[in-house]
Amino acid sequence: MDILILAVVIAVVVLGALAGLVVGSRRKKQLPPPPPAAPDITAPPAEPHVGDEAETPRDEPRRTIEEVDLPGGGAPTAVEEPPVVEELPPVEIEVPEPTAGRLIRLRARLSRSQNALGKGLLTLLSREHLDEDTWEEIEDTLLTADVGVQPTQELVEGLRERVKVLGTRTPEELRGLLREELLKLVGTDMDRTVRTEPETSKPGIVMVVGVNGTGKTTTTGKLARVLVADGRSVVLGAADTFRAAAADQLQTWGERVGAYTVRGPEGGDPASVAFDAVKEGKEMGSDVVLIDTAGRLHTKTGLMDELGKVKRVVEKHAPLDEVLLVLDATTGQNGLVQARVFAEVVEITGIVLTKLDGTAKGGIVVAVQRELGVPVKLVGLGEGADDLAPFEPEAFVDALIGE
Template identity: 95%
Template sequence: MDIVILAVVIAVVVLGALGGLVVGSRRKKQLPPPPPAAPDLTAPPAEPHVGDEAETPRDEPRRTIEEVDLPDGSAPAAVEEPPVVEELPPAEIEVPEPTAGRLVRLRARLSRSQNALGKGLLTLLSREHLDDDTWEEIEDTLLTADVGVLPTQELVEGLRERVKVLGTRTPAELRGLLREELLKLVGTDLDRTVKTEPEDRKPGIVMVVGVNGTGKTTTTGKLARVLVADGNTVVLGAADTFRAAAADQLQTWGERVGAHTVRGPEAGDPASVAFDAVKEGKEMDCDVVLIDTAGRLHTKTGLMDELGKVKRVVEKHAPLDEVLLVLDATTGQNGLVQARVFAEVVDITGIVLTKLDGTAKGGIVIAVQRELGVPVKLIGLGEGPDDLAPFEPEAFVDALIGE
């Protein structure tokens, strides 16, 4: 029995020893290496280290020395030439149409707007009996056309007296009668020449005044065309420095006819620009200097200070030859209020009536001349560059009464 127990114990010890050996061998066994990481396609290629050999791409066939073209120095390397920049031709300078007879050519445009006045008067004068009511209607027709109260009274009195003396009234006689009386009011003996050629010096100096919105800057540009068409050289002074658009607009007008434009900084001193314009005009030996002034001022005091300063500074060079007041014919009696203010500030020598083709109130020509005691010298009859015409009383009256 003891022998059996001893044998069992020995067997257990032997099995335990064998188990320890197996476990020990398993612990000493190395683990397999981890699988290689997937390549990062976004990472930049690794920089070669010193001593590394550059590999030849396996998929690119290697060339022999016979296949390689070596430079022999005979052909110069091609140099890329710069692109050819095409030069733009200089802007063409326009040649304005002559001013002689310009109003005659524009008479049809004038008559379209003014013909109602003449036709209305002729119709009333053709009545068989010209009683007081008819003459009152004639007065109303003239007042509606902005002829003015005093000129209307003069015209009616003159017509009544001549009709009474005439006796018979054929259409031709009435037209001739009305034409003569209107010409008296418009005035045929006034000097309507724009003074630009002083006898003792050059250049002639013209200052253009008027409130904004009357077409003042545009009129200055068109006047430059009139002067160039008559063979003069012109320098423009953009003294309306409070509106950048005014200086740009004036310069564009000047470039069209080859006139030099003098301008200053925005909101700069207008008198300084006017002074420089006259100075450059003298240096360039030009014929005429046109100065476009600011029209933004509404108070009489500010207007007086501004225009007075410009005038004083310009006259350090030479006296002004013309001060032209630009009025919008469509404003009617309101334009007369503006005219009075400007006339008190500077000595107006002439009037420019713009937009006369856009109103049926052509009588404003008579009223404004009577109000200021100065002649209408130029009239604007449209938007075209050559629609500014010297005022000719005969052509104007003919447009009023029609053919």
């Protein structure tokens, strides 16, 4: 019995010892390391410490900046190209109609105009008895046509003498008689050439003056077309600085025929613009410089003095070859008043009559020539670009008396 108890005790001790060994071995066994923590993307990258060696570069080809993705993983943003500016087509240069061709057309147009002056005179002269009352009517007809008092008296006296000698008067004889007397008044021996070729050196300098509304700026542009048609190179001076529209209009005329326009700021000094235009014309070797001046009312003394200043400043470069006065043929005697005032400020060398077609005031040609002692050189017979032509006394008189 004692032996059995002893055996049980020994067995228990052995089992206890074995259990202690197992537990001890388990306590000595290391646990596996914990998994690494996720990196904090908000924390700044670790910087190398002093003494750390740089990482050995990788043997990979370098990438260009275009191949490197920007933050965000998106595709590289395309650089916006500047917009393509379309080139405007060049301004088409017009070829003006030659002077000879337009003369034929204008002569026909003037002849077709129903002018009361010539018809009225022929009707009165065709009466069987030319008494004093008839001659007074003839005088009234001439005065109404703005021929002027002195020229009217000369014409009536010449007609009375010729009719008395002639005796019998057929329509053809009367027309021939009236034509001869009118040609005497208009004048066939006056030099009507527009002087644009100086004898010493070019360019020729032409100044255009006149009251606003007479077609002064338009006439300057049309004259440029006449000169270009004759093979001349032209520079335009927009010295009418008080009207921006005048400078724009003149530049448009110039661009159409390839003429260069010199202009200044609105309200600037007209004399300065005129001076620059002549200077530019010399540097460019142009044949002619046309200067369009301000056309203020002739009653404003200060502005008329300014016109005189433009003339003096231009003549510092070279003398003026022409000073053309533009008059509206429909203004009649008021045009004579304008002519007198402008003649006092600048020396007028020629007259341009606009709106001459179909008017009963054609006698202004005689009156203004007699008033200023200078010839009508150019006439405008319409609104077209080429409706400006040299004045022809014979064609004008033939148009007055009709066919």
